[in-house]
Amino acid sequence: MKQVQITVPYEKTEAVYDFLLDGLKVKNVMKFNADNAIVLQFRISDDSVTPTMEGLKHKGVGVEYGFVDILDLKASLPGETEAEAPSESKMQREASLAVEEIYENVKKQALLSFDFFAFIILASLMAGLGLVQNDVTVIVASMLLSPLMGPLMGVALGYVVKDKALFLRGTKNELIGVVIAISVGIITALVISLLVPSKLTDIVGDVDSSTLTEITRRGSFISLDVGIAIFSGAGVALSITRGNMSALVGAAISVSIMPPAVNAAMTLVFGIMRGHIGLLSISGGSFMLLAMNIVMIDLSAMFIFRLKKVSAIAKRSATWTAVTQFRVPRSETLYHHPSPEKSLQEAAVSTPAPEGEEPKKRAEIAPSEKDTT
Structure with missing residues (x-):
């Protein structure tokens, strides 16, 4: 069993996510928000590593943008069900490891x-x-x-x-x-x-x-x-x-x-x-x-x-980008949600008064904070 972690820029997220679900038939894809990228994480069997990696590279992941990391899982709970386990009668010709491994x-x-x-x-x-x-x-x-x-x-x-x-x-x-x-x-x-x-x-x-x-x-x-x-x-x-x-x-x-x-x-x-x-x-x-x-x-x-269909390793393109170049404000990330607009607050500001009169206070309305993206 392998765990695959994909880091992609924001603008590529939906295309990669849909490709995983519809093209590669990957199940249980988890999505995490980061400051300047989206992290997609899922688990696959050893026999699915090569077709998954080749499909991602064909889509441009790891070649034109983003990262792909493969982690070896020694054990996992819950284990594979009988339907999810690889068939014993299946003749696996491709290498069990990705060519990069x-x-x-x-x-x-x-x-x-x-x-x-x-x-x-x-x-x-x-x-x-x-x-x-x-x-x-x-x-x-x-x-x-x-x-x-x-x-x-x-x-x-x-x-x-x-x-x-x-x-x-x-x-x-x-x-x-x-x-x-x-x-x-x-x-x-x-x-x-x-x-x-x-x-x-x-x-x-x-x-x-x-x-x-x-x-x-x-x-x-x-x-x-x-x-x-x-x-x-x-x-x-x-x-x-x-x-x-x-x-x-x-x-x-x-x-x-x-x-x-x-x-x-x-x-x-x-x-x-x-x-x-x-x-x-x-x-x-x-x-x-x-x-x-x-x-x-x-x-x-x-x-x-x-x-075993071990092919040439795809080289990183000259225009490869790791993550989105701008950063999303901390208030919009996974663990920091935007707070509701603050109610209008009056800030008392002292203004100088003419001689012989008591100082007066001028009320100013504090502008509401707006989220920036």
Whole structure:
């Protein structure tokens, strides 16, 4: 359930109010008077957010004049009746969130921050140790820590909504994250080679004997790997449009990005140190797997955003006005009603009297107060 609050200038109130009732079939619209605007407030179901927002933007609300605010309601009394509740058999294709909500969520996830760098480094270290130990559990844990979902979705959504800034920001931060993962993989490989040389010997033996390990299996990709990348991007994009984005969903992307990036860096270092062609070949295959995964994830996410009818965000017009430019007197607002005209009052004013006479008082009629608008 969402609460929608619309702030419009006085001269646009009736048109917007009638459109809500007749065009969008919104019920229980409340109207509040402010000093220089009218506030309309109502509640709608999650499935009605997108058509309501698109209708308001088509009417000019939030684009040519006024504000539109969407608030998430955790609970509401009284609850929905059976007739008001969304039908279970209804196939909802549109996104449950307005495109503006999706945009803000993805934009926050795509930003660089201290936490982003910290999680990338920690996830890369765990992925490297999991690959060396051939431990799937540790690799999965690294996927849960990885924050690469945000930049990748920033690229996909930025392209779909035609936001160049978000697209470029997502691309830049995505590359930064991958470079950090590769750098951590290089450092991890150097440390393992110096401190635990026996582990490097075991890895070389696995490659020579064609033993399938977490390192060797990422030396190339097959059609199943392409499918994993496609389904990962589609799943994450779908969850974003439903508003239930979580770390578990983000792991779907990390499985396609973090291990191949770290594996490519580690096998490159191991191959150079040992002059081993097999390790260098695995490194090249991991780089190809990484590039393929990034491209497929972005393309599948773009497709889902298109399928869910996520459209370009309407920009504010150059003539946009927030509220009415004049202010209604306080006496005419919601909580201050105009007082009745005051009765005529006589104001005694002393006038100077000639010498020898007592001063006289002249009565003046105070003009009645008139309300101004």
